[in-house]
Amino acid sequence: MxxxxxxxxxxxxxxxxxxxxxxxxxxxxxxxxxxxxxxxxxxxxxxxxxxxxxxxxxxxxxxxxxxxxxxxxxxxxxxxxxxxxxxxxxxxxxxxxxxxxxxxxxxxxxxxxxxxxxxxxxxxxxxxxxxxxxxxxxxxxxxxxxxxxxxxxxxxxxxxxxxxxxxxYPKLQLNNGRAKNTRTNSYYKKTVRILKRLEGILVDKGLADEQASYLLECLVYNCPDEYFLRSTWRAVMQACLADIYNYTMRPEPTEDSDRWLEGNGVKYLFHFTQKWDRASVHKFANAAWNYMEFE
Known part of the structure; x- marks a missing residue:
């Protein structure tokens, strides 16, 4: 664990x-x-x-x-x-x-x-x-x-x-990330770093395919602010991984307001033009959840 x-x-x-x-x-x-x-x-x-x-x-x-x-x-x-x-x-x-x-x-x-x-x-x-x-x-x-x-x-x-x-929209991404980090008492960016290091371990152990750094950052960006204010890092990661897992388990929402966006707040995170897809992210979230030994 x-x-x-x-x-x-x-x-x-x-x-x-x-x-x-x-x-x-x-x-x-x-x-x-x-x-x-x-x-x-x-x-x-x-x-x-x-x-x-x-x-x-x-x-x-x-x-x-x-x-x-x-x-x-x-x-x-x-x-x-x-x-x-x-x-x-x-x-x-x-x-x-x-x-x-x-x-x-x-x-x-x-x-x-x-x-x-x-x-x-x-x-x-x-x-x-x-x-x-x-x-x-x-x-x-x-x-x-x-x-x-x-x-x-x-x-x-x-x-x-x-x-x-x-x-x-690189400046929008930068500004949005700073704003979310402020709202979450600087825990947003720390959580991104945790997920990136976790991804590196999973890849090294052959438990997951490599994920784009930008994608990982955007996945965490879409998690609700209140998740980052939980009392332990395990609780934060459990909430975020569950959210990512559950969102990617379903088909892409038909309502634009329900779709996840990149950190710039403009582009859809899951779109046919992206280098990744929901299935690969879902598989990664499952591997991360299991490695963390969440129930």
């Missing part, structure tokens, strides 16, 4: 040494972008996203994800094109195309990290060394989703190499 003391030990973030390496990696990426001549005089936002930014990372996932958002161009869509919502504007005619953005980010990173940069279909990967961790650098543009009232929800739009785009 996993004891209360073990669970308490799993609540902490990655080690101070790993955190120092993560911070150095982020700082070096910022320096690379700031020093590159092509970016000077233009509006860019550079920020961390994912487990590192959300402070839910554990030792096994010490890499960092850094967004380089070009704010010179704003891509937009309307939730209801027939009702509108986007104000009249002129088409962008500047230099910052998706191809040019990738080209310049590649040049900036290669100058700072010679021989350590490779390009994937979405992000640039920077390999680690003794002083820094692995990093993904995501090139994207500002994206706004307009409602008929004129209100918009802001995120990012990424153009994949070879075609296709991905809309995401």
């Amino acid at each position: 996993v004891t209360e003391e073990q669970l308490a030990g799993w609540t902490g973030p990655s080690s101070a040494t790993e955190q120092d390496k993560q911070e150095l990696t982020e700082r070096m990426i910022r320096e690379a972008i700031s020093a590159h001549e092509a970016f000077k005089g233009f509006s860019f936002s550079i920020y961390a996203k994912g487990s590192y930014a959300n402070n839910t990372n554990v030792k096994t996932e010490s890499d960092v994800d850094i967004v380089v958002e070009c704010e010179e161009v704003v891509y937009w869509e309307e939730v209801s094109p027939s009702e509108g919502g986007h104000p009249a504007s002129d088409a962008y005619e500047g230099v910052w195309t998706p191809e040019y953005l990738r080209e310049q980010i590649s040049a900036a990173l290669s100058a700072k990290f010679p021989g350590a940069v490779t390009s994937g279909t979405t992000a640039f990967q920077i390999t680690s060394n003794t002083s820094r961790v692995d990093a993904d650098v995501v090139p994207c543009f500002t994206f706004r989703e307009y409602f008929p009232s004129g209100y918009y929800r802001q995120g990012t739009k990424l153009f994949k190499v070879g075609g296709g785009t991905i809309d995401n």
